[in-house]
Amino acid sequence: QQQVKQSPQSLIVQKGGISIINCAYENTAFDYFPWYQQFPGKGPALLIAIRPDVSEKKEGRFTISFNKSAKQFSLHIMDSQPGDSATYFCAASIRFVAKTGANNLFFGTGTRLTVIP
């Protein structure tokens, strides 16, 4: 059962355009939503993250929009560049699990972004 649903599976954008990737979740206990970027042959790297008490977070060309009532969040890449071509994963987590203090990330299935020069 996929805890976090991600779309689209692949995305092709012209240089300078806006890339938008969407994710949805069901578990209302999730309270941490990071996005990871993965290049071929590399492990995922944290790009940007948001907590549910914030509706938007921006870091440079990357923006997360969060809709708590709809249980959806999205990544917007403004002025997309060929160097942004990578696979992007959204994820969700419960920051603190009672008793165990454990935490683990539930990932979406990934979006392969290609930015055409």
Added chain:
Amino acid sequence: KAGVTQTPRYLIKTRGQQVTLSCSPISGHRSVSWYQQTPGQGLQFLFEYFSETQRNKGNFPGRFSGRQFSNSRSEMNVSTLELGDSALYLCASSRSGQGALETQYFGPGTRLLVL
């Protein structure tokens, strides 16, 4: 500061064999998590270790096991390998994981091919 390192980077095994993968976390990080990445299932959580104790476990069969040493280095073992175990195995470390979630830093992964 050196990142998360994983060895070996590539591995070829045959069905029925067992394999051990190694992960060295970032210096000072005590929490190590393991993930399996496949094209079909994406990234799936295997288990997390903290202070040599397994603190959290994903939904994988008992053939998948791990351990953590006193220096926070971790190993993952898969016994009786199956073709479906072919995947990229990723290790991620974070400082302590106590309370609020900390950023998990991923290693480059070990690509396992089971023939």
